[in-house]
Amino acid sequence: MGKTLAEKILSNKSGVDAYANEIVVADLDFVMGQDGTSPLAIQAFREMNGQKVFDRARVAMVIDHSAPSPLEGVSALHHGMREFAAEQGVILYDIGEGVCHQLMPERGHVVPGDLVIGADSHTCTYGAINAFSTGVGSTDLAAGIISGKLWFKVPESIKFVLNGELSPGVYSKDLILYLIGQVTADGATYMAAEFTGSAIRAMSVEARFTISNMAIEMGAKVGLMEADQKTISWVRRHTDRPFTPVAADPDAVYAEVREYDVSSLGPQVACPHTVDNVKPVEEVAGTPIQQCFIGTCTNGRLEDLRIAADILRGEKVNRGTRLIVAPASRQVMLDAIAEGIIQVFLEAGAAVVTPGCGCCVGTHNGVPSDGENVLSTANRNFKGRMGNNKAFIYLASPATVAASALTGRITDPRDFVK
Amino acid sequence: MRLHGRAHKFGDDVNTDYIISGRHKFKTLDMKELARHVMEDLDPEFSSKVSKGDFIVAGKNFGCGSSREQAPLAIINADISAVLAKSFARIFYRNCINTGLPVLECDTDLIQAGDELEVDLAAGVIHNLTSGVDIPIKPLPPVMLKILSDGGLVEHFKKHGTFKFD
Numbered sequence: 001m002g003k004t005l006a007e008k009i010l011s012n013k014s015g016v017d018a019y020a021n022e023i024v025v026a027d028l029d030f031v032m033g034q035d036g037t038s039p040l041a042i043q044a045f046r047e048m049n050g051q052k053v054f055d056r057a058r059v060a061m062v063i064d065h066s067a068p069s070p071l072e073g074v075s076a077l078h079h080g081m082r083e084f085a086a087e088q089g090v091i092l093y094d095i096g097e098g099v100c101h102q103l104m105p106e107r108g109h110v111v112p113g114d115l116v117i118g119a120d121s122h123t124c125t126y127g128a129i130n131a132f133s134t135g136v137g138s139t140d141l142a143a144g145i146i147s148g149k150l151w152f153k154v155p156e157s158i159k160f161v162l163n164g165e166l167s168p169g170v171y172s173k174d175l176i177l178y179l180i181g182q183v184t185a186d187g188a189t190y191m192a193a194e195f196t197g198s199a200i201r202a203m204s205v206e207a208r209f210t211i212s213n214m215a216i217e218m219g220a221k222v223g224l225m226e227a228d229q230k231t232i233s234w235v236r237r238h239t240d241r242p243f244t245p246v247a248a249d250p251d252a253v254y255a256e257v258r259e260y261d262v263s264s265l266g267p268q269v270a271c272p273h274t275v276d277n278v279k280p281v282e283e284v285a286g287t288p289i290q291q292c293f294i295g296t297c298t299n300g301r302l303e304d305l306r307i308a309a310d311i312l313r314g315e316k317v318n319r320g321t322r323l324i325v326a327p328a329s330r331q332v333m334l335d336a337i338a339e340g341i342i343q344v345f346l347e348a349g350a351a352v353v354t355p356g357c358g359c360c361v362g363t364h365n366g367v368p369s370d371g372e373n374v375l376s377t378a379n380r381n382f383k384g385r386m387g388n389n390k391a392f393i394y395l396a397s398p399a400t401v402a403a404s405a406l407t408g409r410i411t412d413p414r415d416f417v418k
Numbered sequence: 419m420r421l422h423g424r425a426h427k428f429g430d431d432v433n434t435d436y437i438i439s440g441r442h443k444f445k446t447l448d449m450k451e452l453a454r455h456v457m458e459d460l461d462p463e464f465s466s467k468v469s470k471g472d473f474i475v476a477g478k479n480f481g482c483g484s485s486r487e488q489a490p491l492a493i494i495n496a497d498i499s500a501v502l503a504k505s506f507a508r509i510f511y512r513n514c515i516n517t518g519l520p521v522l523e524c525d526t527d528l529i530q531a532g533d534e535l536e537v538d539l540a541a542g543v544i545h546n547l548t549s550g551v552d553i554p555i556k557p558l559p560p561v562m563l564k565i566l567s568d569g570g571l572v573e574h575f576k577k578h579g580t581f582k583f584d
């Protein structure tokens with residue numbers, strides 16, 4: 001019987017011929033934790049009598065969520081991570097290196113066919129480069145760090161066949177927001193999402209990361225794609241580790257197949273307070289916005305910053321609206337500086353902050369005030385997500401956020417895309 | 419094992435940001451402190467309303483969103499004995515088993531706010547003492563039962579040194 005991408009990778013890594021709903025214990029290729037989850041994992045590691053990590057070259061800890069530290073309590077947690085990293089010799093990415101999900105592929109820690117866990121729900125991002133990568137909690141992370149293994153229930157798969165061509169001013173972010181609106185926040189719970197079709201093949205690898213990143217917002221465990229020539233050359237630029245891409249069998253069994261033609265899709269906006277509350281931009285255009293945010297593991301990559309800068313170049317952010325930009329990594333920021341993109345942001349009146357999570361999760365770098373509307377390129381708009389439960393968060397593409405920063409209202413970016 | 423308490427009801431899609439907000443969880447590993455803020459973005463008075471052993475009762479997709487294990491730990495430390503919902507998000511569900519918080523899938527439409535419940539885990543049934551209705555619980559997969567019966571994943575690892583499911 002044919003296998004899905006998820007069934008293939010979990011079979012390869014467990015040595016068992018595994019199909020959906022079976023339980024396997026599988027070998028991990030890489031294990032990652034960030035500063036919101038690693039401190040508890042370190043505690044669990046000690047409680048489990050962990051002595052040594054399974055392989056120090058395959059464990060990374062990233063200080064990105066609340067970095068640099070805004071508070072004494074956070075500083076103490078960061079200190080504990082630095083101590084653990086030094087003691088065990090694992091990889092540590094300290095403040096200013098960037099968001100964990102940008103760093104894992106960018107630093108070559110993930111290649112096609114890999115099995116990766118991260119103690120962060122958006123670990124599903126690397127599905128875009130053909131890796132089975134999924135989020136876990138701190139205790140699972142500790143077990144993975146000690147043993148290099150974890151148990152998995154092999155998920156059923158839901159396949160999205162995305163054909164057609166995205167129009168100018170419409171991006172992979174609009175597409176994934178639209179799909180989440182269709183499938184709803186729990187429509188793919190416990191499942192693997194597989195994304196395929198000519199629209200995916202036409203996208204850059206960077207744009208594909210945005211789609212896989214948000215698979216969790218429909219409840220999925222992973223957001224997998226096959227590796228094509230673009231994937232292979234992208235990965236080759238980041239590591240020389242050998243790899244074997246994995247493809248789904250033509251006779252693989254899917255719980256559901258959904259086909260879409262993306263050609264008529266317009267820009268989309270997720271409205272407060274759930275990610276599946278998605279509307280075409282026309283329906284919410286004109287909503288006043290006090291804070292705009294461009295960044296995060298969803299849309300903080302070079303291509304995203306470039307799209308935003310093309311709209312902002314030579315213009316000024318609307319009076320009464322703030323624009324915050326957080327490049328996804330130090331490398332992204334360096335490249336953006338070299339291209340003159342950061343200059344464009346600063347001249348437009350933006351506040352450019354340390355590479356990392358920025359104000360995405362409400363710990364620092366721009367907590368909105370009561371009653372304010374925020375338009376963000378992030379992946380979540382839950383009440384209180386950005387640190388104030390009386391603020392209203394809307395999610396959109398970098399183009400929509402940049403255009404809206406200029407007008408001070410939610411704005412259709414198609415009038416601005418040159 | 420029997421659990422006894424009252425129901426505190428919530429709706430669908432309660433995410434882990436609502437269970438414990440990022441603005442609190444990044445500050446400390448003190449779970450008693452975090453427990454004071456459980457559910458506060460949905461009900462600011464929640465932690466003061468809970469009596470020991472009470473239940474959180476919710477709709478579908480409870481625990482969606484971030485992977486923070488502070489969510490089940492804060493619930494446990496708020497003296498909640500179990501979470502009952504129509505369905506759970508995957509990472510949260512694993513985290514609960516790993517930390518030893520019973521998560522029970524059942525038809526929560528049969529429970530009203532304030533109902534007095536008795537949960538019989540071994541028999542897989544919830545007795546709604548207020549309405550007199552018995553509600554079946556969806557059984558846990560054997561791997562999860564094994565981890566729960568060892569007392570959570572930390573204890574499982576202490577005992578076996580690795581994953582051990584026979």
Ligand code: SF4
Pocket residue numbers: 065099100101120122296297298356357358360361378379
């Ligand atoms: S950028 Fe936001 S969503 Fe991504 S890892 Fe950081 S906090 Fe999480």
